[in-house]
Amino acid sequence: MAMEKTFNASEAEPRISAMWEEAGAFAAGANRSRDESFTIMIPPPNVTGALHVGHAFNNTLQDILIRWHRMRGFDTLWQPGQDHAGIATQMQVEKMLAATGQPTRAELGRQKFLEKVWEWKGQYGGTIVDQLKRLGCSCDWNRNAFTMAGAEGDPRVGHENSPNFHDAVIKVFVEMYEQGLIYRGKRLVNWDPHFETAISDLEVENIEVAGHMWHFKYPLAGGATYTYVETDEDGTVTLSEERDYISIATTRPETMLGDGAVAVHPDDARYAPIVGQLCEIPVGPKERRRLIPIITDEYPDMSFGSGAVKITGAHDFNDYEVAKRGGIPLYRLMDTKGAMRSDGAPYEEAATVALDVSKGLKELTISEADALNLVPEELRGLDRFEARKAVVEQITSEGLAVMVTESYEEEGETLTRRVPYVENKPIMQPFGDRSKVVIEPMLTDQWFVDAEKVVGPALEAVRSGEIKIMPESGEKTYYHWLENIEPWCISRQLWWGHQIPVWYDEDGAFYCAATEAEAIAQSGGKTLTRDPDVLDTWFSSGLWPIGTLGWPEDTEEMRRYFPTDVLITGFDILFFWVARMIMMQKAVVKESPFHTVYLHQLVRDEKGKKMSKTTGNVIDPLEIIDEFGADALRFTNAQMAALGGVLKLSKQKITGYRNFTTKLWNAARFAEMNEAVGSEGTVPEATAMVNKWIIGETAKLRETVDVALEAYRFNDAANALYAFVWGKVCDWYVEFSKPLLLDGDAATRAETQAVMAWVIDQCLVLLHPIMPFITEELWQTLGTREKILAHTDWPSYGSALVDPAADSEMNWVIGLIEEIRSVRAQMHVPAGLKVPVVVRNMSVEAQAAYEGNEALIKKLARMDALHSVTDFPKGTAALSVTGAEFGLPLADIIDVDAEKARLEKSLGKLAKDIGGMRGRLGNPKFVASAPEDVVEETRANLAEREEEEGLMKAALQRLADL
RNA sequence: GGGCGAUUAGCUCAGUGGUAGAGCACUUCGUUGACAUCGAAGGGGUCACAAGUUCGAACCUUGUAUCGCCCA
Structure with missing residues (x-):
């Protein structure tokens, strides 16, 4: 059975997924061989959610850790589930009702509406689960949980085996x-x-928008006047005038109706004469203007605006604090839709009460103040932004806006006129992160966690x-x-x-x-x-770690899997979720829910921009999986997961890693064609240097991967695997193996088959956490196995398998081959032409290394014979290799100028290196202060470089003789 | 305004004190019996700038510039 040339991901992935599922491969504790548990709680995606690149990234990292631990025999649980996502889901279902012509939420009433939501959840709530499965996520899907599980109306669809989350939530609230x-x-x-609805601080996004700052006059009560004096830094008077008002700047004129006071800074000399007096809010029916006191508070910034601030305690967070400090009543002006109130007694009645309060004749409780509707009749029911326009208009038409002189052009002349003082300036405005409407600070009864x-x-x-x-x-x-x-x-x-x-x-x-x-x-x-x-x-999601494990019951799962181990999630929900989970678990079960939090950035497009539908730069992970396979997407995710790094996803990168899967596939295909399959899993015995070498390289890789994953350096693990599979196995070992497999004696052939089979298997094992599908497929294609790859033991061999002699010999061989290839290419030797090589002054080690690997050197360097000589023939290009003087006798082909240029270039580079090293070694302080091994290494390096330099110089000399 | 971070090859980015790296892109060559989703060779960097610490700085310190993100 010959293998196909490429891995058919779209055919294989569903088949492999089904196989895993049937085998119960991901059940909690599957493949467990030791006592330690390893648990990850999935950050529950919204039940309305569809897989986006952020989920794909986040869950790839979790799956890598989970699969790695499961293969290592930990008692592993990856707990899946969904969040009921209050606002998002309610919104989604309301949309659906509208789109399908069903009664609205209000028409349905609470009970019926909730039935619709549960129905909707049953129908679409599993979408994200199927999508995560396509990515290869090895969650224990039978344990799928839901943050509303067990709440009233739950028909238990899609989370049949999850515990009763609702009871846990209620219990925590009560406690x-x-x-x-x-x-x-x-x-x-x-x-x-x-x-x-009320929302939390975190659900508010402050966005800078173009706004206006209006300046209005609040007349002093009873026509009182004072001398308003401004001075500069030196105390020189710059302005002095009689005023019968105090000037106020505001970006929200519609809230003036709810003002309870005007505040100035206690150190502000300008207003000292009028502190304690009453002033008039310049809006509302003229005969019933409200009067409010001028008070002092540390809050106003003397240098900002006029230095005087209106205090609307019920509609601004800063004012609220001032009002609480000063005992200023909080007058609410708006209803739940953000329209001006139309409830309660007529304005006149309410204003009379408020006036008594200002005069100190009456005190109101918070509820009494809240019941008072101080919106004049003509503004009642108006939208808040309409009301703003009306208020500005009214004040301006009455001449109570602060005026400034503005110049303008008319018929070529510059004229001036008096206009209301309105500054255009950017202001920070709060928006709901879901609704995108302007958030209103509102005085309401709510429940709070202290x-x-x-x-x-x-x-x-x-x-x-x-x-x-x-x-x-x-x-x-x-x-x-x-x-x-x-x-x-x-x-x-x-x-x-x-x-x-x-x-x-x-x-x-x-x-x-x-x-x-x-x-x-x-x-x-x-x-x-x-x-x-x-x-x-x-x-409720704050209780995810315990609620999913059956708490408050004393369950087996709680004992085994809690506290969990790692939480992998986006930076953006550090406060929303991570911090609250820690607070709540600490409050409820007195334990930290996990020991490590791995935070990552938002996944962006290749230019670093946020993906958005309007920009049109959204990458759909499901389309990527269709086109390139889940493994390519997963490998890309792992590779870009540098700790703290910006995550830029590009199709080009994914293509590259799809190519990597093909490369792996073909290496395996080569092994299969050469019957190098059926490894037993134990490290094979090797005599050939090539085989010893690759075994050592594999051992180094296993250590690198483990160190990287231990430190959550997914990118290091991915890069090491890529470099090994492509750069070591495919580029060198497969090529080295060819002469041994094709022309070697039976023993060599058998040994090489065994080593090749083992090396490929190790690639599959070590790559499995990142690329589960192709590795599982190859695992089962290449041999009859006791266990599926997902349950195969992770290796523990290490650098003890590295044979230093093999290591240095093979590196020498690789160096020689690269040098011959390089000289050939630069001398324009036709690629297919086999060339002779001459050598002299060969050291014993070099001779052994050459002879031990002659067949593969000849093949890979395309050389035909090695001739020992005492002198290089004229027109020989020298090779820069240690231990011997190699040369390519290219008298007929050699381009003297090209060769001179080549030699001079490498001499230049050598000179730079040698200069640096000599400089350092010549510095007594370096030798005295640097660690011994650094000094030693530098000495050895210098000697090597000097040898090379000698060869190159001699070669250049020979060229000059031509 | 406060906080955090970034600046390394044409692009995207690794690199926590000891010889500047990878992938992609680029140039040249290649029908070498796993793979053209491939192979071989090659060009390309004052590590943002300045000062300091050190035998030695892309890396540590300070400052400057530019750009991000979070919070007000």
């Missing part, structure tokens, strides 16, 4: 609540007006080295965030998610319990209503 780590509060949170209370052990775990974050720069980022951590808002006003286990009675008192029955019992038998909100998706 953390009882420990005082979770609390409910009315706080300013990031509100997404599109999804009408992050400050759980952050300590998480910080300590990394500081103490219990958890190592790679690359190290990740640790700095981690510290920086955790040291400045804010409360984590975990409630979401969504339907798809873990519903918060809290029930309220009619009086608003609440009871936190795992079940409704327990809550009722707590309440003393009252009628209760459950909190409609669900938990942030990241709250």
Whole structure:
């Protein structure tokens, strides 16, 4: 049965996948031969997800580690699963409903809508699993988990064997609540007006956009005036005028309606005369303008704008802090959609109450202030950006905008006019990372994790080295965030998610319990209503390491596989997920969930740009697998995985590694054609130097690969394998073996077959973690095996197999062949022509090396005979080889000028090297301070180079005689 | 503004103190019995710049320039 010339990936991959699956090859503990476990938790892709290049990269690295450990006999588990992805999934299903003409979410109601989501999940939730299988991921697919498993409505499709994740989430919430780590509060949170839910700080993207800064006058109450004085650095007065207003700059005029105060810096002399007075918000019905106090606070920056800041505690995070410090009421202006409120009492009524508050006649509770709608009737119900326009217009038309003089051209003349002072300037605006709409700081009741209370052990775990974050720069980022951590808002006003286990009675008192029955019992038998909100998706994925192993039950898996070992994930979710997992596992089971975190960058296109649909530079890993095979993509991923490096994926690179699979295939094909198959796995005995040499090289490779993988240097492992297979086995060993296999005696032939078979097998074994498909296919094609390759033992041989004599002899042979080829090419000797070689002054070692390998030297250098001479004939090109003076007698063909140029060039290079080495050795300080082996090596090197130089010089001399 | 990182061959990037590397691209040659998805040979680099530490610096220190990323 002759092998095909190339590996047919599209035919073989599904077949091999099926074989692995049937064999249960990836089950937890498969091929286990020792006690240590090795566990990786997959970063659960969104259940809505489709495989993109980032997943492909990330999962390739995980699979490499998993397969490597499984082959080494560890009790290995790669835990797969999906994340329920609250917002993303709810969005996807709503889209589907709209596209298929079904009732909307609101029309369906909560229960029916959730049924639709579960249905959708059953239908499409397995997509990513199939795609990961195509990549060759050796997860224990029977254990596939889901972060919503066991929640209400779960029909258990696609994660039938996963534990009851929901119970774990609820238990943790209740426990953390009882420990005082979770609390409910009315706080300013990031509100997404599109999804009408609170989101966490991390889900907000601050993007710089073109914005405006308006300057308005807030008139002083009762027409009061003061002298406004500006001075320069020296204290010289630069401006002094009577004012009846205070000037305020704002980028958000629509929030003026909710102002509770104007703040100035306590050191700001300009406003000292009016601190404590009231001023008027210059918007709203003229007869009912609200008055607010002018207060002092450290927050305003005296050099920014006018130095005076309006304080809208309910719509700005900085103002919120000022308002809390100053006891300023928080007036909410918008509804959940980001429109101006239209609820509550008429403006006049609300404004009257607010005025009493400003005057100190009345105090409001937070809820009372929140109930007050201070939006004037004509603005109620308007979108916030419409309201902004209306407010600006109103103020300007009333003459309360700060005016500046602007010059303009008209009919060739330069004229001036007075215009409102509006600065065009870039401002940072918050956007929802999912909805892409402007986020509104909003005062709402939410649930929070008191992050400050759980952050300590998480910080300590990394500081103490219990958890190592790679690359190290990740640790700095981690510290920086955790040291400045804010409360984590975990409630979401969504339907798809873990519903918060809290029930309220009619009086608003609440009871936190795992079940409704327990809550009722707590309440003393009252009628209760459950909190409609669900938990942030990241709250549940934060429990991934234990929830997937059956916690809170005391399971066999928990005991065997927890704590897990390595987490491989993208840099972008260090805070979202990694830090929170550490915090939560520390809080719940008092252990670090893993000992190593490997963070990688985003996978980009070949130019380093982010892949995006709009740019059109998206590479679809499934198309790549179709075209080049999964192994080529995987090898490319491994090869580009330099720690901390930018990941640039190009089709050209993938093509190159696809070619590498072909190269490997053909080396195996050569072995098969020469019956060099059927290795027993034990290192073969060898007598021929060639065979001893390649065995030693293989041993070095195994060490290099293990050292690289141990250090998560996937690129080093991949590059070493590539260099070995292509540069050592294919370029040299296969060629060396030909004379032995074709013309050698029976014993040599048998030995070489055995060694070749072993070497190819070792290539397959060592390459398997990176390229599982082609190696498995070849493994089973080349012999009848006891075990599949995925379960074959990883070798442990090492440098003891290196034979120094074989090593130096073969390197000498390679050097000689390369030198002959080089001279031939530069002298333009026809490629097919066999040439004689002359030699003199051959050392014993050189003679032995030559004679031991004459057949293959002759073949690979295309030489016909070696003649010993006492003097080189005229027109002989000298070879730069140690241990003997070799030459190519090319009297008829030699191009004297070309040969002179060649010699001079190599002499130039030699002179540079020799100069450097002599300089160093001539420096007594070098000899005194440098390590002995460095000095020794330099001496030996120098001697060698000097010998070469002598040969070249003599050759040049001979040319001159021609 | 704060933090982190990068700058090495035409391109993409390895290289943590001891002779500057790989892949691709390029040039020349090749129907050599595994492979043209191939083989052989070759050209190509003041390691961003400046100063310092050192016997010795692409590598360590400081500064400068340029470019990224994260956070405000």
